[in-house]
Amino acid sequence: GCFECLPNPINLRRPKKLRCAYKELVRLSQESRFSVNEVEALYELFKKLSCSIVDDGFIHKEELQLALFQTSQGENLFLDRVFDLFDEKRNGVIAFEEFIHALNVFHPCAPMEEKIDFVFKLYDLRQTGFIEREEVKQMVIAILMESEMKLSDDLLEQILDKTFADVDADRDGRINKEEWKDFVIQHPSLLRNMTLPYLKDISTVFPSFVFNTVVENA
């Protein structure tokens, strides 16, 4: 595994322990919807992601980008937002604990309310408690760039008009949490990215955890 790579002298954040301690696995399992074995399986995924560019036991933004886009170059607004929400401690890297906490929301058994909240925070770019028209515009421009599509300014404004007509029930020009919730309940497909079926039985996706397990049949 990656944690057994040769020491890297420029790697200052390399953790001393190569494996996640049993107590830590149990704690993370208790804090989440994952069993201890599932936390171990997710640790296999975490190790793979966290050593893809810098082998220091943390996921850097470039490593998340590499996994999602097969390139570590370029800017992507959505990647930035996802990274920021995973990075609870706001220290610029994702630790294993943060990885588990965030993936917990993507569990098929996580309540819809949690998923709705997560996406609201994701889209509330400036974190004002509202999704504003400028933010939606910025995100539409970002998705157009990502998919190399072009839209005229006029069409873009029409899409924004329609969106706010659909969602902004009190017509104050910004979307609050309640309006967002009401809209998403009517359009649950907007949450499709928020459920990862793999997480239902993660230990079969990453069976290699069996070789590294510290707990039998947890």
Place this chain on the structure above:
Amino acid sequence: QPVAMNAFELISMSKGLNLGNLFDE
């Protein structure tokens, strides 16, 4: 027709939001 779409339908198609790709071997 793009104009018939709600912006959030477009946005939800972003690769950056599709974490399923993390599980690709």
